[in-house]
Amino acid sequence: MPKNRGLAGTALGIPDLVWMPLVTGALMLIAGGMGYVFHQPWMFPSLGPTAFMQACRPNDRSSGLYSTLVGHSIGIAAGYLAVWIFAAHLPPLVHVSDYVTPPRMWAAAVSVGATMLGHTLLRCYHPPAAATTLIIALGVFQISWHDAGGLVMGILIVACCGELLRRLRRDGRVGE
Secondary structure: OOOOHHHOOOHHHOOHHHHHHHHHHHHHHHHHHHHHHHOOOOOOOOHHHHHHHHHHOOOOHHHOHHHHHHHHHHHHHHHHHHHHHOOOOOOOOHHHHOOOOHHHHHHHHHHHHHHHHHHHHHOOOOOHHHHHHHHHHOOOOOOOHHHHHHHHHHHHHHHHHHHHHHHHHHHOOOOO
């Protein structure tokens, strides 16, 4: 039986004007709320654009679960690797000093380029991953298992919850 495409764009009769802000806000509340309950940094800047894409572009391949998870994973790996290669983990941090040191500048440039290369090779284009790699390269998240775990958990929360809402919006149903 063909999929019910009649709900696409107005899943459950909810217009875009209501659906898109509601979903993006809900995804942020879920990540932030879970982080608050567990006292973990599971909400960070690049999750906003991810939620935005899932709510506004549900049919776009770059909004899908594969692109979201693999794209952000590449961004995390590229960010941490570039920080390590350029010894950019040493003080001062950009958000403390208000300027970018040469090691952080190089780490940022190389990590964004490496993220793009990884996305191209694995065909998982997810633009918010460039922001994820930048928040690592610029020192918002440090080289630690705690910070890396916070990034991974936030991404998993938004990716999985967003995927359910994306499918509901796209197909008018969650299961497939």
